Amino acid sequence: EIVMTQSPGTLSVSPGERATLSCRASQSVSSNLAWYQQKPGQAPRLLIYGASTRATGIPARFSGSGSGTEFTLTISSLQSEDFAVYYCQQYNYWLTFGGGTKVEIK
Amino acid sequence: QLQLQESGPGLVKPSETLSLTCTVSGDSISSSSYYWGWIRQPPGKGLEWIGSIYYSGSTDYNPSLKSRVTISVDTSENQFSLKVSSVTAADTAVYYCARRQTYWYFDLWGRGTLVTVSS
Numbered sequence: 683e684i685v686m687t688q689s690p691g692t693l694s695v696s697p698g699e700r701a702t703l704s705c706r707a708s709q710s711v712s713s714n715l716a717w718y719q720q721k722p723g724q725a726p727r728l729l730i731y732g733a734s735t736r737a738t739g740i741p742a743r744f745s746g747s748g749s750g751t752e753f754t755l756t757i758s759s760l761q762s763e764d765f766a767v768y769y770c771q772q773y774n775y776w777l778t779f780g781g782g783t784k785v786e787i788k
Numbered sequence: 789q790l791q792l793q794e795s796g797p798g799l800v801k802p803s804e805t806l807s808l809t810c811t812v813s814g815d816s817i818s819s820s821s822y823y824w825g826w827i828r829q830p831p832g833k834g835l836e837w838i839g840s841i842y843y844s845g846s847t848d849y850n851p852s853l854k855s856r857v858t859i860s861v862d863t864s865e866n867q868f869s870l871k872v873s874s875v876t877a878a879d880t881a882v883y884y885c886a887r888r889q890t891y892w893y894f895d896l897w898g899r900g901t902l903v904t905v906s907s
Contacts, residue, residue: 683851716893718835725884725897726835737895769835773892776851779835 684708684772686780694788701757703783705770710750714774717746717755720782721766729768730755760785790814792885792898800879800905806872810885810898817866818843823888826859826870828881829900836881840888841868875905 685708695701705715713733718726728737730746733753743758757764765787770780796808810824817824825840839849841859849857853872861868872879882902886894 714891718894725886725900726894727897728893728895731889731891731893731895771835771893776848777837777892779837781834 688780688783692784696788703755705753707751711772711774713749716771718769719766794898794901806875808870812866818863824868825886825888827884830881877905880905
């Protein structure tokens with residue numbers, strides 16, 4: 683099983699600031715990585731797939747980068763609606779999710 | 789607009805079988821472009837993929853759950869279903885159904901349904 687490790691567990695950021703979230707795979711997943719956003723009481727929402735392609739309707743302030751084992755999700759200027767939990771998911775070999783990063787208001 | 793809706797009992801007794809159905813509206817489940825999947829999330833925890841199915845009936849299961857899970861599809865009703873046998877408290881979770889792309893990420897999700905395993 684490919685283990686996905688996200689860091690930090692919690693990220694405290696002020697509105698308007700930049701947020702950088704990390705996701706590491708226990709072995710290479712090429713670019714077969716997706717990012718999801720989940721707000722309390724809601725289903726996850728797809729943000730990024732193919733490591734860097736934004737899903738339909740996702741604002742340009744969300745960007746993904748990386749390949750192999752190291753990936754980053756960047757939110758360039760945090761809006762109030764961006765405070766949520768973010769999950770990465772690899773789909774290079776079967777399918778596994780990271781443990782999540784909670785982005786909270788500083 | 790495509791929508792997915794989970795339905796089924798919210799309470800299941802230990803050792804029994806959990807059964808859920810996902811109804812797809814706004815598009816045909818027989819679309820050749822997509823697969824359909826189940827993901828679960830224990831309260832306060834992360835996401836776990838359970839399995840996926842194609843309209844033809846072809847399935848993929850999480851190896852860690854494969855022995856207890858069955859996913860089936862009913863194209864006439866535009867639905868797909870999940871069964872988890874011999875449940876324990878560890879199977880308590882919000883269960884989501886979702887549309888899976890050919891590459892294995894999920895682009896549309898249902899709202900989820902909480903299933904509690906308790907006597």
